[in-house]
Amino acid sequence: QVIDLAGSRAQRVETAKASLDVADAEYEAQRIEVFAEVARRFTECAAGERRLDSARNARELSEEIVESVRVRVEAGQTTPIELKKARIALALLEIEEEHVEHELASSRQALAAVLGEKDPTFGEIHADLMTLSELPAFPALVQRLEKSPVLARYKIEARWRDAQVLLEQSLRRPGLLVSGGLRRVEATDDFGLVAGISLPIQVNDQTQGKVLEARERRAQVDAKFKSTHLEMISALFAVYQEMIHVRTVFTRLQDEMIPLAEETFILAEEGYFKGRYSLLEMQDAQRSLIDLRKQVVANAAAFHRFVIEIERLTGTPLLGEI
Numbered sequence: 001q002v003i004d005l006a007g008s009r010a011q012r013v014e015t016a017k018a019s020l021d022v023a024d025a026e027y028e029a030q031r032i033e034v035f036a037e038v039a040r041r042f043t044e045c046a047a048g049e050r051r052l053d054s055a056r057n058a059r060e061l062s063e064e065i066v067e068s069v070r071v072r073v074e075a076g077q078t079t080p081i082e083l084k085k086a087r088i089a090l091a092l093l094e095i096e097e098e099h100v101e102h103e104l105a106s107s108r109q110a111l112a113a114v115l116g117e118k119d120p121t122f123g124e125i126h127a128d129l130m131t132l133s134e135l136p137a138f139p140a141l142v143q144r145l146e147k148s149p150v151l152a153r154y155k156i157e158a159r160w161r162d163a164q165v166l167l168e169q170s171l172r173r174p175g176l177l178v179s180g181g182l183r184r185v186e187a188t189d190d191f192g193l194v195a196g197i198s199l200p201i202q203v204n205d206q207t208q209g210k211v212l213e214a215r216e217r218r219a220q221v222d223a224k225f226k227s228t229h230l231e232m233i234s235a236l237f238a239v240y241q242e243m244i245h246v247r248t249v250f251t252r253l254q255d256e257m258i259p260l261a262e263e264t265f266i267l268a269e270e271g272y273f274k275g276r277y278s279l280l281e282m283q284d285a286q287r288s289l290i291d292l293r294k295q296v297v298a299n300a301a302a303f304h305r306f307v308i309e310i311e312r313l314t315g316t317p318l319l320g321e322i
Contacts, residue, residue, distance in 0.1 A: 011166050018160035025153035028315075032149055034114075036312040040305060041111040046127035047301035048104035054297065055097040058290045062090040065282070068273065082279045089283055093290075129300050132247055136318070138240050144314040145236055154225035161218035168211045236313050243306035250299040253292055261289040 069086045072078045108120040145151070183194045268285040271277035311318050 011163060014166070015160065015163040018156070018163045021156045022153070022160050025149065025156045028149045029153055032312060032315055036308055038111070038114050039308045039311075041107065041114055042125065042127070043129075043301055043304045043308065044107045045104070045111050045125045046129045047297055048100070048107045049125055050129055050297045050300075051294065052097070052100045052104055054290070054293045055093070055100045058286075058293075059090070059093045059097050061286065062086070062093045065269075065286070066090050069279065072273070077275070078279075085279060085283075089286075129297070129304065132250060132300065132303050135240075135243065135247070138237065141236060141240065141310060141314060141318075142233060144316050145232055148232070148313060148315040150232065150313075150315070151225065151229060154221060154228065158218065158221045158225070161214065161221050165211065165214040165218055168214045232313055236310065239306050239309050239313070243303060243310070246299045246302045246306070250296060250303060253296045253299065258289070258292050258296065261285070261292050265289050 066083070066086045069078065069083050073080055073083045108122075112118070112120040112122070181194060265282075265285040265288075268277050268282040272279060272282040307318050
């Protein structure tokens with residue numbers, strides 16, 4: 001029986017417990033990554049449905065324009081060339097609508113895959129994509145980042161590496177070997193009780209290399225923590241700035257540019273049928289309105305993707321807790 005003189009058994013237990021804590025921290029970090037990926041694909045589906053609605057509205061509006069131009073051609077108020085141009089514009093919008101439908105189908109399939117389903121059996125995505133919540137201040141996000149599961153994992157790993165160092169140090173001192181039993185004496189056919197105690201004396205410390213290795217691995221954890229911490233703060237700042245930008249663009253599009261584009265299109269449409277503006281001018285106003293509506297959806301989707309990225313970095317919900 002070996003008697004532990006340096007506490008190596010206790011260190012083995014402590015090391016094993018710390019190893020389990022590291023595994024739990026890694027699981028938590030991976031869980032957040034999965035949630036973030038699901039949220040990203042959900043957002044893409046929601047944006048795809050909004051893009052499809054916009055494409056359908058644009059196509060329906062173009063159909064109305066074609067019919068109106070047809071009436072003017074039959075009444076001799078314009079040339080058949082303008083009807084052909086209106087039909088070409090309609091065909092382009094039909095192609096765009098079909099393309100958006102395919103993109104939405106791909107997004108739904110991607111969401112189903114991350115949910116572990118073969119096919120997208122869920123119905124339509126219902127999300128308030130066009131509502132952009134207020135943002136917390138950047139220093140508040142940095143404070144949340146300090147408690148992120150990614151950084152917490154390094155702290156837990158540091159405790160695990162500390163336990164490994166102590167374990168390797170305890171193994172440098174050999175245990176006391178105690179032995180005992182019965183021995184038979186051949187000459188007299190007698191039995192006797194024998195006991196022994198031995199303590200190995202190390203001439204060369206063969207465990208020194210393992211201790212140094214454990215200390216080096218412990219030092220690497222601190223270096224990785226520092227570099228990862230700085231990288232995450234830099235990434236958080238970049239995402240935060242982009243989020244502020246898309247929010248500013250979204251607000252100006254909604255409050256200023258789209259209302260102006262809608263008024264411009266109405267004036268161009270009325271002026272065309274009264275003979276004051278050309279078909280080209282009306283179509284140009286229509287394209288501007290369509291493009292601006294696309295940009296609104298794109299910026300709204302980008303905002304929510306940035307929210308998801310910040311939540312992934314910090315490991316905590318961003319909106320609803322401001």
